[in-house]
């Protein structure tokens with residue numbers, strides 16, 4: 586059965602991508618935590634990451650850890666824990682990223698209750714302005730953490746290129762390495778993990794500018810879509826099309842390129858503008874903005890252009906294509922990360938693993 590719309594997931598491509606990245610990182614003394622949130626932690630895909638050589642599994646949502654509980658690798662919670670969820674955090678994951686002392690105290694109490702040691706990585710904000718404690722509070726925060734039972738500080742980490750778009754450099758990641766040194770001197774704690782960010786840090790390996798003591802990266806997009814995210818470059822040897830969207834044509838007609846009548850607002854409250862390109866052959870696909878943001882789709886057939894979309898309909902121009910499309914035909918798209926998140930999350934999109 587060819588259910589549409591569907592996302593096709595090529596496990597062997599994902600395995601190859603993972604292997605290339607873990608080998609590359611290994612040479613630089615870096616362990617890779619494979620990030621599963623982009624594909625909602627679908628177990629078979631997570632297993633492909635494991636076969637590709639990742640050392641840990643990481644996700645931002647607690648719900649996802651149930652799906653990968655059977656995989657015997659350390660689990661890291663990427664999003665700062667909610668105090669309301671500390672019980673699940675301690676029972677489901679081994680390591681969490683933290684920046685709030687009040688949360689860490691709750692984790693400590695809960696770990697004692699569950700007779701466990703919960704490991705934490707302290708997040709330091711190096712300027713991107715998402716999560717992390719500020720530079721001048723690192724030492725005083727650790728002074729408090731070391732007094733808490735049930736908690737073990739095993740690392741420091743940072744996150745860049747997410748909110749502020751700040752690019753990792755030798756200098757800002759160097760600061761993270763300096764903190765690890767200072768922590769060793771002041772507290773005699775030899776941190777196991779110095780986590781230098783996400784897929785945007787990879788380019789530093791190519792330029793040989795990764796600070797030596799960075800020994801851990803959390804990689805999502807680079808694994809699943811074969812792209813580093815500081816400059817958006819494809820990573821040599823990896824596949825960018827391990828995931829693709831397939832949708833079906835439900836109408837195919839020649840129509841004018843400019844609507845007839847007075848133009849008000851479209852279904853999303855925007856006033857559309859149109860260029861008159863004469864009569865064009867247009868196809869409507871049965872997929873829409875309820876499933877995916879269409880700006881993050883790239884038609885495989887380069888002669889197709891995307892005209893627009895409403896909640897359930899994607900309109901494309903097939904006039905210039907060399908293929909004679911018909912109603913019922915399938916059209917494929919490569920996808921960007923935003924589209925991957927949405928398509929994997931939508932319950933209206935079939936997931937087919939190949």
Ligand SMILES: *Cc1c(COP(=O)(O)O)cnc(C)c1O
Pocket residue numbers: 620622645663664682744782783784785803804805806807814
């Ligand atoms: C999502 C996330 C990552 C993975 O980022 P990619 O750009 O997909 O590699 C790493 N760290 C944290 C804290 C995250 O939330």
